[in-house]
Amino acid sequence: MLLARVVGTVVSTRKEPKIEGIKFLLLEKIDPKTVKGTGDYVVAMDGVGANFGEIVFYAAGSSSRMTAVTQNRPSDATITAIVDAIDVEGTYVYHKDRD
Amino acid sequence: MLLARVVGTVVSTRKEPKIEGIKFLLLEKIDPKTVKGTGDYVVAMDGVGANFGEIVFYAAGSSSRMTAVTQNRPSDATITAIVDAIDVEGTYVYHKDRD
């Protein structure tokens, strides 16, 4: 899974029927050590109710269909966790309640 | 899913029988923040009737076969949505009716 921040949303009216009603969030991948955006973006389906600004991780590829929301649907990136804390080399580089 | 613009078409007569009758669109991936092309291209099958110039997103890998048009066919990239709007950090960087 890759770490990313929710930076926006993508809206679509004309789309594959199987993805009707699913929220599409725009994610910017982050460097875990600095928790800064890398300038690399992906549109992910949301299975956990992530909000703008939150750090998440998402599953890519066929694994992104192994959630209740995305099963058998054409998702290649699904948010599967909202991150509370990232510990690198014994130091919290990110802690949701603190940052 | 990745955001891209429909920039062309690819025509083929001699091809795998399973993909007869499917439209192959040439997509240029875009940077969501600037909505500009990145110079990186992919040929995608079209499941939603996308037109030249439109911003879309597509599903890659096995997920690209989870649409009515591509089921059990050798597609590794299928357009699954025509994008109406992209919101980054609370600002519409793209809005179809405006841009």
Next chain:
Amino acid sequence: MLLARVVGTVVSTRKEPKIEGIKFLLLEKIDPKTVKGTGDYVVAMDGVGANFGEIVFYAAGSSSRMTAVTQNRPSDATITAIVDAIDVEGTYVYHKDRD
């Protein structure tokens, strides 16, 4: 799918039994706008009878097994179409009968 040119062949005697009798072609990916090689290569199985020099596209990943030739075989790249024409922004950047 990615566009590429058939630039060579790969020969193997000792191989996984399931891929006996399949032709392995060496492809160089092309930039669709210039139709020039990018220096990035992939070995693909051939499901359509592609010849040296031809522009093709291939399916990668699990989709490369969705052809009559490669079903249930360990292919992660299979040529699924010989390209006749590529149209970018309304101009033929490649047309087989012309180029």
Next chain:
Amino acid sequence: MLLARVVGTVVSTRKEPKIEGIKFLLLEKIDPKTVKGTGDYVVAMDGVGANFGEIVFYAAGSSSRMTAVTQNRPSDATITAIVDAIDVEGTYVYHKDRD
């Protein structure tokens, strides 16, 4: 599979129910020749009880679900081995009991 070092952990409370109880480790990929980190990170599920600092390899994509811990769960990266030794060109570049 790719070689990586366990450099940290990722904690999440709100997550896809199917991944409750699984440990998420932060891995930094390594260059096998130097055994140094490359600055490229991935969050992996742990199927073998890897500890901080250990060199491991992980399976990516659908193969990351072929373990007892991750079966049918949305993992796209699962640690499948703790590495004892890496031999490059006949020399041990890494040996767990020595380094």
Next chain:
Amino acid sequence: MLLARVVGTVVSTRKEPKIEGIKFLLLEKIDPKTVKGTGDYVVAMDGVGANFGEIVFYAAGSSSRMTAVTQNRPSDATITAIVDAIDVEGTYVYHKDRD
């Protein structure tokens, strides 16, 4: 499939039970035109009995499980052929019996 050279081995005692008894080879990807290593490495399972120094190609992703040795096992890279010859633009850039 990608072309690579067998440059070493990886040894692991504590690992996912499903991959017990399988040989893990370290591969360095090669540029087909020069047959030189690119400095990019992958650990692959061996389904064909490849030896140190040999040029091989491997299947990645789910296709790496379509061999007798790796079926249903967490492999994302499996050697499926030992290469005898590579022909680029009509010239043998590599021939096992000659090089």
